[in-house]
Amino acid sequence: MPQKDKQTIGGVQYGKPRKTYLAKRGLRRHAGVWSLWALGVGAAVSGDFFGWHFGLEVGGFGGLLIAGVIVAIMYLGLCCSIAEMSAALPYAGGAYAFARAAMGPWGGFLAGISQTVAYVLLPAAIVVGIGGYLGKIFDTPGSFAPIWWLATYGIFVGLNIWGIETAFRTAMVLTLAALAILAIFAVGAVPHFSWDMALDIAPSTEGGSPFLPRGVWGIAAALPFAIWFYLAIDQVPLAAEDSQDPRKDVPRGILLGLSTLTVTGMLVLFLVAGMAPGAAGLAESQEPLFLSFQTIFGAGLGVEVLALILLAAPVASFHAIVFAYGRNIYALSRAGYFPRWLSITHDKHKTPYFALIAGATIGYVAAALIYFSEAIFGTPLVGAVLLNMAVFGAVISYAMQAISFVMLRQQLPDLARPFRSPLGEPGAWIALIIALVTFVFLFAEPAYRPGAVGCAIWYALALIYFAVHGRKTLVLAPEEAAAVGAYERAPGDSADAAR
Numbered sequence: 001m002p003q004k005d006k007q008t009i010g011g012v013q014y015g016k017p018r019k020t021y022l023a024k025r026g027l028r029r030h031a032g033v034w035s036l037w038a039l040g041v042g043a044a045v046s047g048d049f050f051g052w053h054f055g056l057e058v059g060g061f062g063g064l065l066i067a068g069v070i071v072a073i074m075y076l077g078l079c080c081s082i083a084e085m086s087a088a089l090p091y092a093g094g095a096y097a098f099a100r101a102a103m104g105p106w107g108g109f110l111a112g113i114s115q116t117v118a119y120v121l122l123p124a125a126i127v128v129g130i131g132g133y134l135g136k137i138f139d140t141p142g143s144f145a146p147i148w149w150l151a152t153y154g155i156f157v158g159l160n161i162w163g164i165e166t167a168f169r170t171a172m173v174l175t176l177a178a179l180a181i182l183a184i185f186a187v188g189a190v191p192h193f194s195w196d197m198a199l200d201i202a203p204s205t206e207g208g209s210p211f212l213p214r215g216v217w218g219i220a221a222a223l224p225f226a227i228w229f230y231l232a233i234d235q236v237p238l239a240a241e242d243s244q245d246p247r248k249d250v251p252r253g254i255l256l257g258l259s260t261l262t263v264t265g266m267l268v269l270f271l272v273a274g275m276a277p278g279a280a281g282l283a284e285s286q287e288p289l290f291l292s293f294q295t296i297f298g299a300g301l302g303v304e305v306l307a308l309i310l311l312a313a314p315v316a317s318f319h320a321i322v323f324a325y326g327r328n329i330y331a332l333s334r335a336g337y338f339p340r341w342l343s344i345t346h347d348k349h350k351t352p353y354f355a356l357i358a359g360a361t362i363g364y365v366a367a368a369l370i371y372f373s374e375a376i377f378g379t380p381l382v383g384a385v386l387l388n389m390a391v392f393g394a395v396i397s398y399a400m401q402a403i404s405f406v407m408l409r410q411q412l413p414d415l416a417r418p419f420r421s422p423l424g425e426p427g428a429w430i431a432l433i434i435a436l437v438t439f440v441f442l443f444a445e446p447a448y449r450p451g452a453v454g455c456a457i458w459y460a461l462a463l464i465y466f467a468v469h470g471r472k473t474l475v476l477a478p479e480e481a482a483a484v485g486a487y488e489r490a491p492g493d494s495a496d497a498a499r
Contacts, residue, residue: 007476009484012105014476015336021475025334025343027092028164028350031243035168036236036253039320041260042175043232046317048182048261048268049289049310050129051387055225057283058444061198061273062211063218067226068269070219072262074434075230077427078398079258081405083251086237087419088408089482090246093331094238097479099400102407105337105471108479111400112332113462115235116359117393117455119325122232124363125386126318127152128371132286133314136307146368153360156319160326160356163349164242167323174316181312182264185289188296189271197278198270223438224391229265231387231394232317233257234401235324238331251419322356325363329355335477337470370451388442389451395439396459402432 006013031039055064082098091097093108095115100108131148134140140148160167199210208215236254240246272288273279276295282288293306330352333343342354370385405428408415421427442452474480 009476012474012480012484013472014474014480017475017477022334022477025330025345025352026350027241027345027352029242029244030164031168031239031249032245033249033252033256035172036239036243036249037256037260038172038175039168039239039323040233040236040254040257042171042178042316043235043320043324044230044257044261044317045175045178045182045264046126046129046314047228047231048264049178049313050287051228052225052265052269053272053282053285053288055222056201056273056279058214058225059218059222060201060208060211060213061279062209063214064222064226064273065269066219067222068229068265070434071223071226071230071438072265074398074431074438075233075258077423077429077431078234078402078435079254080421080423081428081431082234082237082401083254083419084417084421085401085405085408086240086250086254087247088415088417089479090237090240090243090250091331091479091482092238092241092327093335093479094235094240094328095397095401095404096328096332096335096337097237097482098404098408100479101483102404102411103400104483105474106466107400107404108483109332109337109466109470110463111397111404112328112337113459114393114397114400115238115328116325116332117458118390118397119232119235119321119328119393120359120363121366121386121390121393123153123318123321123325123360124367125390126314126321127363128367128386129314130311130318133307133311137304137311139304146371149364149367152315152318153364156315156322157356157360159319160322161346161349161351161353163351167319167351168242171316171320171323174312174319178313178316179260179264181309182268185293185296186267186271189275189292192275192295193271194274197276198274200278201280201283220437220441221444223434224388224442227391227394227438228387229268230258230261231391232321232324233261234394234398235321238324238327242327247418322360325359326352326356329359331477331479334475335480336473336475337466340473340475385451389455392439392442392452392455395435395442398435399432399439402428402435 007016085098089097089101096108096112099111127149130152131145134148159170201213203209203213205215212218237250240250243249272292275292277291285291289310330343332338333340342358344354345351346353406425409425443449
C-alpha cells in the first residue's frame with residue numbers, strides 16, 4: 001500500500017508508492033505486432049456477424065453504407081491519433097493515460113471510465129449472443145441463457161487469468177478462425193448477390209428512395225450501428241505494457257487491425273444485405289450471418305452445426321474484450337482512481353485477476369438486470385440494448401482521445417513521438433465531430449434510449465464518487481508519473497522502472 005505521507009506534484013496530491021506497491025502490480029511483456037493485431041481484430045470481428053444489420057431498419061442499405069464510410073473515416077482519424085499517442089505514452093491505461101497527460105486527473109478519469117463502460121458492457125452484450133448460439137447447439141430453453149453466460153464468463157476470465165501467453169495465443173486462434181469463416185462466407189455469397197435484395201426496403205419518408213428509404217436522416221440514424229463494424233479496435237493500446245516493443249508494435253497493430261476490419265465490414269454489408277432474405281428481412285433478424293449461411297448451403301446444413309461454426313466470432317470478441325476491461329480497470333486502480341486492491345496481479349501469472357473478476361461480475365449483473373427487467377425496458381433485444389450502452393461509453397472515449405491528441409500536439413510539441421499520425425490534427429478533429437454526432441443519435445431510437453439514460457446516470461454517479469473520494473486517493477503510478485514529468489527518462493522506460 002502507498003505510504004501515508006503525501007506529495008504534491010503539478011498541483012495534484014499523491015500518495016507515495018512503496019516499491020512493494022508496484023511490485024504487486026507487475027505485468028509481463030510478451031506480445032508482438034501480430035498478437036496485437038489479433039487482439040484488435042478479434043475484439044471487433046463479432047460486429048461483422050451481428051449488430052450492424054439493425055442499421056438497415058433505420059437507414060436502409062444506402063443509409064447504412066454511407067454511415068459506414070463516415071464511421072470508417074472517423075476510425076481512421078481516431079486510430080492514427082491513438083497510434084501516435086500510444087507510441088509516446090505506452091501504458092496500460094490507454095485512453096486514461098492520454099487524457100491524463102493532456103487534461104489532468106478529471107480528464108483522465110472521464111476518459112478512463114468511458115472505456116470501462118464500453119469494455120465491461122461489450123462482453124455482456126456478446127455473451128448474450130453466445131448464449132443464444134449455445135442454446136441452439138444443445139437445444140436448451142431460453143430460460144437457460146443466464147447459465148450459458150455464467151459458464152462463458154468463467155472459461156474466458158479463467159484463460160485471461162492463466163497468463164498473458166495463453167491469452168494472446170487464444171486470441172490469435174479465435175481471430176483466425178473467425179476470419180476464415182468470413183472468407184468462406186464471401187466465396188459462397190458472391191453468386192447469390194442481387195441489388196434487388198439490397199434495395200428491397202420500401203421508402204417510408206417523403207423524398208425517400210430504394211437506396212435511401214429513410215432519406216438523409218437515415219444516414220445519421222445508422223451511424224451508431226455502423227460503429228459495430230469497428231467497436232473495440234481502439235483497445236490495442238491497453239496492451240502496451242504487455243507488448244515487447246510498444247513504441248513500434250502498438251501503432252502497427254492497431255492500423256493493421258483497422259485495415260482488416262474495413263475490408264471485412266464492407267464485404268459483409270454488401271454480401272449479406274444483397275442476398276436472401278434481403279435487407280428488409282435482415283432488419284428484423286437477430287442473426288444475419290445465420291440466415292445468409294442457410295441461403296448459401298441450404299437446409300442440409302443443420303442448425304446445430306451452423307451455430308457452432310458461427311460461434312467463433314463472438315467468442316473471439318468476448319475473449320479479447322475481457323482482456324481489455326481487465327487492463328483498463330487495472331490501470332485506473334493502480335493509480336488510485338478505482339479501489340487499489342483491484343490492480344493486484346497474480347503472483348505467478350502476472351495478470352490482474354481482481355480486475356478481471358470484478359468486470360465480469362458487473363457485466364453479468366448488467367445483462368441479467370436487462371434480461372429480467374421488462375418493466376424498465378419492455379421486451380427488448382438484450383444484446384442490442386447492451387451494445388448501444390457500450391457505444392455510449394465508446395463515443396465519449398473517442399471524443400476524449402481526439403481532444404487529447406490535439407492538446408498534446410499543442411501543449412507538448414517536443415514530446416518524443418516514435419510514430420506520428422499522417423492525418424495530424426485535422427484527422428483528430430474529424431473523428432471528434434463524427435463521434436459527437438453519433439453520440440446525439442444514440443438517443444434517437446426509443447427502444448434503446450433507457451440504456452443510454454442509464455449510462456448517463458452511471459457517469460454522474462462516477463463523477464460524484466471521484467469528486468468526493470477518488471481524487472483524494474491517487475497514487476504516483478506510471479501514467480501519473482509520466483503526466484507530471486516525475487521520471488527523468490523516456491515514457492516507455494518509466495513503467496519498467498516503476499516495477
